[in-house]
Structures are given as structure tokens and as C-alpha cells.
Amino acid sequence: MALPKGTTMQFSSEQHLDDAVLEREFTLGEIPGILWTPASAPAPLILISPPPLGLRKMYPRLVARARQAAADGFATATIELPGSGDRPRLPDGEQALADMRRAMEAGEPVSDEIIDALILPLVDKAVPEWQAALDALLALPEIGGPVGYSGGVISLGTRLAVVEPRISAAVLFAGSFIPRAMFEEARQVSIPLHVLLQWDDEGNDRQAALDLFDAFGSKEKTLTANMGGHTGVPEHAGEAAAQFFVRHLK
């Protein structure tokens, strides 16, 4: 575990949203997070991993998904990724980002070395944090039942699906670079998966996303590809992902 033993969850604020959802900000050691719970308790939990853009920036989209999940009877929680928001940058993260931008601006492919440097340290650091968050969340009386994961960094979701047996089903967004090592890890995934791909996402390696989907060992896996660019996931695709959780977490 990357967190000091005994790290506890501290709630720092709470507010009732207009639709009977309780929103509470918390910290887990130095890591900020948000928990949304519906009126019905105990509720199954969906962990929502944001893209690495910071919780504050992603809040409008996160709260919209939390409200939809609450309407389906689910609690949701998220924590800030390592290196995002106000958290300290990862040691070599800025260099990897700069290398990536330089390659893309030069119209060159982003090399495997850059992808590894960009993604693997993030996944290595984030996984024990999400597991610690899960420890703390599952200890709350208002959380119970199976756990789902819904995430924007597909390598993080892949690793969590392999190492964290408490996660029963996952929605993965295939929109980020995929280190070579993840294709091997993907073969070890066995939980039901619902993978979202934006077909015309120009900055994304579509073939790598299709190869990763093919590699997942899960007997039950669905790929849903849509148009609309990286951020243009259509509403009906969000609804289908929500229905996936209703099928698997209820």
C-alpha cells in the first residue's frame, strides 16, 4: 500500500443536492475525494475515476453521473488521481507529457517509451490509493453490496480489475494511451466489462483500443463505439453504461 497504515477518511463538507443526493467531500490522507449517496441505504458503490484533469475541472460531469447513478440506487465516489488537481506532480510526469506533446506536434507517433513513462507510474501509484479508498468507503454503513468501477484511464481500470477482487464489473473508456504491458494484464481480467470507444477520437489510437478489447479475458464484454470525438460520448451511450451497472450490481 502506498498510503501510511491507518490513513483514515475525513469528511470536510456536506451538502444535499436538490434531488435527495448527499454530496460529501473528504480527504484520504492527502488525497481529496467526493462521495455521493442516495437516500436508499446501504447502496452498492460505483467508483468513478476521472480523467487526469483534476476533480474541480471535471466536477460538472462527475456530479451529473453521480446523480444518474443515485437515481438507479447507487452510491458513487471519486478521488483525485496522482499528479492531478492540487496534488503534487509525478516525478517524471511533466517530462513524459512534454515528450508526448512534442511528438504529437511533430506529427510523429508517440513512442512506447513515452506512453510507458506517461501511464505506468500513474497506474502504479493510483491503484493502492483506490484500494485504500475502497477500504474506507466499504466501512461506511451507507455503502454495501457489490462495487463497480467506471473510469477514464483505461490502464488504471484494467489493473484494478485484475488486482482488486471487490470490483465486480467495470465500464472502461478507451480514450487514452495504452502501454504494451497492459495487453498482457488485460488477458487476466475476468469480470464483466462495458468498453466505450469514440470511433472518431482523433488523438486516440483506435487500433490499440480494439486490440485491448480483444485481449480482455472476460467472457462477458461489450464494446460500444460512437461518433462525436473524444468528449462527445452520446447520451444514449451513457444510459447504456448505466444499464450495464444495473444488470451487474443489483
Add this chain to the structure above:
Amino acid sequence: MALPKGTTMQFSSEQHLDDAVLEREFTLGEIPGILWTPASAPAPLILISPPPLGLRKMYPRLVARARQAAADGFATATIELPGSGDRPRLPDGEQALADMRRAMEAGEPVSDEIIDALILPLVDKAVPEWQAALDALLALPEIGGPVGYSGGVISLGTRLAVVEPRISAAVLFAGSFIPRAMFEEARQVSIPLHVLLQWDDEGNDRQAALDLFDAFGSKEKTLTANMGGHTGVPEHAGEAAAQFFVRHLK
């Protein structure tokens, strides 16, 4: 048009299914067909093209889809494909089928020539028949509103989507051989599409299916890939296809 001018639709039998769906068999010239209508009228219409295995053999699956569609307020209709069921075989169809089987048994790829011979004459003959069926169906007072197409021979659906402006949205099953010419036709398709692919369908050319999906000119298109083999489309995928029609035909 392949049908003699003035060919009319003749109803030959009718029965009420237990759930308030009226099932009527009909003939359109020599072509047998079935029409299912819900209690609510006029209803939008979904044309369901069966796989080329004969209406009698496909009846259980067709009626299940017709009932689901009726519950959503849709009428559905199907006609026997050229060369299927009791209809006369296509002149070179048996030869093309035998060539295909020989190639597959020898573990060889099915050549473009065989695929063309197997699919193109079927599409050429079927398209005007489906258009004639549409003429007759839209003349019925209980049918009204937009028309959807849901079909098992993806080249037939592709051609119909290009040439038949009365079809507003289509669900296509990517599970059959695709002649080279269809990739060019696909670029001319502009209606919303919902494409179903069985990822582990061993007899299907998955790459060709992905290439065809990529080629479709529609701004709004969804690919949904699942596991379960050629005939194992999961129930949730059928429901998602039904929701696609609700979004586009209501």
C-alpha cells in the same frame, strides 16, 4: 422494379397473439410475408429482414422481436428473401454456396469472387422486393410514420439505406460476407445506424465488419460488439437496438 406492375398484397391468414398483437400472413405476388401490428394505430413500421434461412425456420426469433417492437408501439413486417424458404433458388446461388463451403472446409479464405456471387445477386433481387413491400405496407391505414430497417444480411441493409429514402434508421447485423462493392456504397449511407457485431463469431470476418462500420457515411452511428458467437447476441444488445428505434422512429 422486379415485381410485375400492379402486384398487390393479399392477406392469407390472421391471428391475435395473446398480447394484443395482430399477426397476419400475406403474399406479395409470389413472395410470402408476415405483418405484426400493435393495438395502437397508425404505428411506425420496422422492416425485419431475416437471415437467408427461411421465414418458417426463423419464425420464433422473428415473432419475439415483433412482440418487443409492438410493446414499444411499432408494427413490424418481414418477407421471404429470394432463394430462401419455399422460394425458387437463385440461378447461381447453389454454386456459390458450394464454392463457399468447399473453401471453408479446406481452411482457405472465401475469395472475393465467391462472396460477390453469393451476396450481390441476392441484394440485387431483394431490394426492389423490399421496396414493393414498403409500398404496400405504407398504403395500409394501420401503418404510418417513419420506417426503420433491421436486418441480418448487412449488404442488403446497406443498399436499402442508400436507395430507399423512406427508411429513416437501421439496425444492421454485421455477421455475413461483405462484397468489396459494399464499402463504396456504405460511404453514401447517411441515416442513423446501430450496428451489431458478435466479436467471437468465428465464421465472420471481423476486420471486414469494422472496415464497413468505418466506411458508413452516417454522422450518427454506433457499433455494439458482444461475445457469444454468431447466434449469441445477448438480451441487453437486443434491448439497446430496440431503444435505438424508439429514439429515431418516435
